[in-house]
Amino acid sequence: MLEIAVIHGPNLNLLGRREPSVYGHQSLQDINASIQKLADSLSLSVRFFQSNAEHELVEFIHSCIDAVDGVIINPAAFTHTSVALRDALLAIDKPFIEVHLSNVAAREPFRTHSYLADKAVATISGLGIEGYLAAVRFWPTYKLQES
Numbered sequence: 001m002l003e004i005a006v007i008h009g010p011n012l013n014l015l016g017r018r019e020p021s022v023y024g025h026q027s028l029q030d031i032n033a034s035i036q037k038l039a040d041s042l043s044l045s046v047r048f049f050q051s052n053a054e055h056e057l058v059e060f061i062h063s064c065i066d067a068v069d070g071v072i073i074n075p076a077a078f079t080h081t082s083v084a085l086r087d088a089l090l091a092i093d094k095p096f097i098e099v100h101l102s103n104v105a106a107r108e109p110f111r112t113h114s115y116l117a118d119k120a121v122a123t124i125s126g127l128g129i130e131g132y133l134a135a136v137r138f139w140p141t142y143k144l145q146e147s
C-alpha cells in the first residue's frame with residue numbers, strides 16, 4: 001500500500017477561524033477528514049501532522065524517511081522563510097507536492113517566493129481544499145510513472 005504524509009505548517013490549526021475570506025470556512029479537521037476519505041477510496045495510507053514549530057516539522061519530516069512514499073506539504077509561512085524545511089525534505093529524498101489554500105501569487109510580494117517550489121513535484125496554489133485532494137489523487141499516477 002502506498003503511504004503518504006500530509007504536513008501542515010504554522011497557523012493552519014486555526015483554519016475555519018483564521019481569515020476565512022482567504023482560507024475558507026473549513027477546519028483542519030474537516031480538511032484532514034476529506035483527505036482521509038479520498039485516500040481510503042484510493043487505498044492510500046496517510047499520516048497527518050501539523051505544527052506551529054519549525055523544528056517539530058523538521059523532526060516529523062525526518063521520521064518519514066523510511067515510512068512514506070511521498071509527502072504533501074502546506075508549509076504555510078515557512079514556505080517563504082525556511083531553508084531548514086527545504087533541507088529536511090531534500091534529506092529524506094521523497095517526492096513532495098507543495099499546497100497552498102490561497103493563491104500566493106496574487107497576495108503580498110513576499111509570498112511569491114518559496115524555498116521549496118523548485119524541488120517540488122508540483123505546487124498547487126489557490127484551489128482551497130481541492131488543492132490537497134488533487135495532490136492526493138496524483139500519487140497513484142506518479143508511482144505508475146516511476147515504475
Ligand code: DQA
Nearest residue numbers: 074075076077100101102111
Ligand atoms: C498558505 C499561504 C502562506 O503564505 C501563509 O503564510 C499561510 C497559508 C496557504 O495555504 O495559502 O499560512 O500556505
